[in-house]
Amino acid sequence: MLSRPRIQPYAQYLMGASTAMITTTVAVVDPARITVAYVVGAGVILAACIAMWFVWRDKPTRGTVWVCIVPLVSIIACAPLRSSAIDLLPVTGMLVIFPIAWLAFAFPPIVTAAGVVVAGLLPLAASPAVPAGLSEWVSLATVPALLGMFAIGSRFVATDLGRQRKSARKAKHRLAEALESSNRTDAALRQLLDTSPDAIVLFGEDGAVLVANAPARDLSRRAGIAISLDQNGRTSVYEEDRVTPIVLGPYLRDVILSGELAEARRVWVGDPGDQVALRFIARPISLDSEPIGVLVVAQDVTELVEAVDVRDRFLDTVGHELRTPLTVILGNAELAVAGAMPEHRDRWETIHRAAERLQHTVELMLATGRAEVAPGSPSCNVRAVVDRAVAEATDEDHGVAVTVAGAPADARIAARDLQSIVAELLRNARQASPPGGPVSVTITGEPGAVMIAVADAGAGMSAAERRQAFERFYRTARSRRSADQGLGLGLSLARGLARAHGGDVRLLAGAEQGTTAVVRLPSADSPVSDAPLDPATTVP
Known part of the structure; x- marks a missing residue:
């Protein structure tokens, strides 16, 4: 059993309150029954309540079996109260239930058995004579028997509660470990996303932002776009011509869920003169064909687009510079082949084929570079x-x-x-x-x-x-x-x-x-x- 149920004062406080109620009733109905022994017994119970207040304040966690002295003494203190008021208030005999339940719930079985025996001998305190007949012995044995069954029932309840508490503690420990692991994973994932050059934003089913890494926040500030699926249309996002604005409105979530933006698309972000090219996709996240969120991934391809522009200009220049002399070479080679002497025709045909092959190579380079x-x-x-x-x-x-x-x-x-x-x-x-x-x-x-x-x-x-x-x-x-x-x-x-x-x-x-x-x-x-x-x- 755990030590905390041993030191909690509630059972003793309830016993003290019950003692006060019984004493008040006896004092009103028949004050003569309040004898010195009665006052001593009630005082012991009250003192036990005060002692338990100090124990509860200190809250010891180890070696708390000694606290069983309090319920055992309280059981003994019930003897004068029972002797004086049992015939006037039969409920006085029930005072021992509180310490018996406490012993059965929080202390070893041997201590509980001792408490039951002591409580069963309380009737002898009023009449120390040995029972004369079978009926008196049965009457005397009934009290400890009932108290024993009550203690056994309380023990079963305490054992079951102990198992549940232990299971709950293990579950709590597992949940704490899972939460810590989840927090570590979440922190690692956020660090990983922040180190990614791509802007990544994950929205939940209700449109709330679940994840938005550092590049996404930077692009949001640059484009004047709130990281939200509910846009007001006032953004700095443009088509590929870099001047035609793209209007983003409150219907953006519906557009993404429809799959319209599931394929890669290029846009320009930022004010004219200070723009970056983005290649982005926005796709719904589904579970069992039901949308549960939205994922948006954007990649800065400004350097790549600029490199393509440089490449195109280079290919235009090289193509013009190579095509012009090749056209001259091919034309003159054809004329030379047509008018060449038989002994020179093979040489001119070789030159012509080499020029054609070179022209094909040039055209292949230009076509492969563009593939338009x-x-x-x-x-x-x-x-x-x-x-x-x-x-x-x-x-x-x-x-x-x-x-x-x-x-x-x-x-x-x-x-x-x-x-x-x-x-x-x-x-x-x-x-x-x-x-x-x-x-x-x-x-x-x-x-x-x-x-x-x-x-x-x-x-x-x-x-x-x-x-x-x-x-x-x-x-x-x-x-x-x-x-x-x-x-x-x-x-x-x-x-x-x-x-x-x-x-x-x-x-x-x-x-x-x-x-x-x-x-x-x-x-x-x-x-x-x-x-x-x-x-x-x-x-x-």
């Missing part, structure tokens, strides 16, 4: 474009053996862009295949899409090489060893163009050997959807 697609939803006949690309590839290299299979199908992509994709894949397949090796192009259709598979007969690529093949300027070890021409931009351009039109390009291991490049494009009759963001091939 004209607006609209053009379509073309895939088989016709593939046949044209194969014919041009055959003209460039008469040793290639290309076979085309598949019925005509229309895809939603510009013919020029599709021809660029197929030409790059054919060029890679021709370089990977052995001299005169077969290259196959297969066109197939499926619901809502057109598939173009270009398979070579080369040595094939490893899984790691297939994963890295779409990175700009990446070339396999075999290509570097064999000194194949190219900058490692063809596949990057092909995937960028395909994704810009809602498609994609993948590399698969061949059935027996080689590598198969699979182009998937939306069919002309499929619904139009936004092109996925590809940070490797699109301007942010």
